[in-house]
Amino acid sequence: MTALLKVENLRIELTTRDGVAPVIDDLSFEMNAGETMSFVGESGCGKSMTALGIMGLLPEKVGRVASGTILFDGEDLTRVSDARMREIRGNDISMIFQEPMTSLNPVYTVGEQIAEVLRRHQGLGQRAAWEKAIALLDAVRIPNPRSRVADYPHQMSGGQRQRVMIAIALACEPKILIADEPTTALDVTVQAQIFDLLRDLGRETGTAIILITHDMGAVAEMAERMIVMYAGRKAEEGPVDQVINHPRHPYTKGLISCVPHLMANLSEERPELTEVGGIVPGLREFGRDACLFASRCDMVNDKCRNARPPEVAFKGNQASACWFAEKV
């Protein structure tokens, strides 16, 4: 089977006052139809930038693909025309954004907003688009869709608005759905509903899902494979259970152990949480020929500070970019 999406040696540069920096630095990965892939990492590591790069929505005048390829169904998205890219965005790849409140238009009903997408991308008539909008609201489990379809966004709860966003993203039956922190602002009970919905979707329609999150628990429940990003680079990649049980990068290990997870066996003991000192480097540091995690790493030695570690492959499709990956 050839991959549905194959990203190779992708480099995305941002031009800022401080100069040009590789916000995505030599990123490669691939995913198949129906697969769920998760991107994790702290704030500012380049997770959203990866998504925007694939969508062809990099910030204008600031961001550009400097080199590498994004092969989608055999077509290189870094080379297609703007018109073709718009077509792909509407029909094949859609995205749910980090902030649902700002991405719905307050002056149109949710039904109008869903129907509009259907008319534009699927050429449906007024009537058919409206009926399909109701069906989609039903699919994302909005109760009484026939009456809620005429609601304005402010008449819905945060969780319902996010479900409307998902309905819009699903309207064109995309091959890839990119969900950027789709549940960050929501209650866990609502998050569980949204995750359930996304899981069914993957299963029923074969839609591949890219889930961007900072929550390892969410990764563990939702995804088959994961990529840990750090300062614009892939620190580690592999099957979720394998990476969580045996991380091969000190950063992954830190990300997992610094969070107090709900455990099955609860005891009176509460050891201190592992601290990963320091913070993610700023954009200015990106691209240096060094391990960018070195300043926070407790395994660091001189080699780490002076050369970018190559990717070391492990059994079972796991890989880590650390000079001491075998020892982690």
Added chain:
Amino acid sequence: MKDELLLKVDNLSVRFAVKRGGGWRKKSYLYAVDDVSFEVERGKTLAIVGESGSGKTTTALAVARLVPAFQGSVDLEGEDFLTLEGDKLRQARAKVQFIFQDPYSSLNPRLRAEAIVREPLDSLGLAEVDEKRAIVDRLFKAVGLRPEQQRLFPHQFSGGQRQRIGIARALATQPELIICDEPVSALDVAVQAQILNLLRRLQEEFSLTYLFISHDLGVVQHMCDSIAVMYMGKIVEQADRLSLFNNPLHPYTVALLSAVPSVDKKRRKATRRVLIPGDPPDPVDPPAGCRFANRCPVAQPRCSESEPPLRDVKGGHRVACHLVDESAKSPMS
């Protein structure tokens, strides 16, 4: 000193007047906190969890007298905090401090870090000038900031460092009770761990009592000694840490805990996910019976008829559900 009550909240209610369509200038009330009672022992942490809008922040604000209570009392070290006035009030105010969720907006951008930390001392008229300087020095050290950072402005700090400033400020008046409202939600996971460890170290060192609000149940499980679960302005369940997490009784608590995604495979295998459909009812017009009845998977006719009282079912484990009795078995199991 052991097991001494620091805080005792009785029948606390907070209501807000809201305008609603319908009758001409009809005034309705939203009971954001509705007849809530709980106690916290000195040196312990009580966590409040529950869905967005359930009244966690409002409860905390009312305890700190930052919003007026409509009814009820807040007993702090044996005094009714809500009725104090004058000097007594000023002294009591020093004992209760707040740490906010957003370290970005809760610090005055025009003040240097040192002035921010000193501010509660100034406004409560608590110490002499050189004394204050010594206190600020000590606080910076206690929260892990360097002395030279006292001269910097908030924007010159990272998010985690700003939260440390917020904590130092809260400690300035040597409080007994610190209310932490989502203290780490705005921080990256790695920084979260630093702040959570710091809060626990400080608790040991100064025998602080925490009222700890968080939507992150992993964090709550790590930080608290007991937990109150709120739903639509009411406490629906309260228990010590082990009882609540090992034997959740209220259907809402069961659903809430089951919804938390976990990296622990054993836990994923052991918990059956309970999805609760729909949304909570309109808080301005709460239903007559149990407020969870319309979403509860095991609701019976009587659940929507009469409101279940919060009662002790087993050694301090309190639950408000018609279907839970002294056998302390969850109706969901």
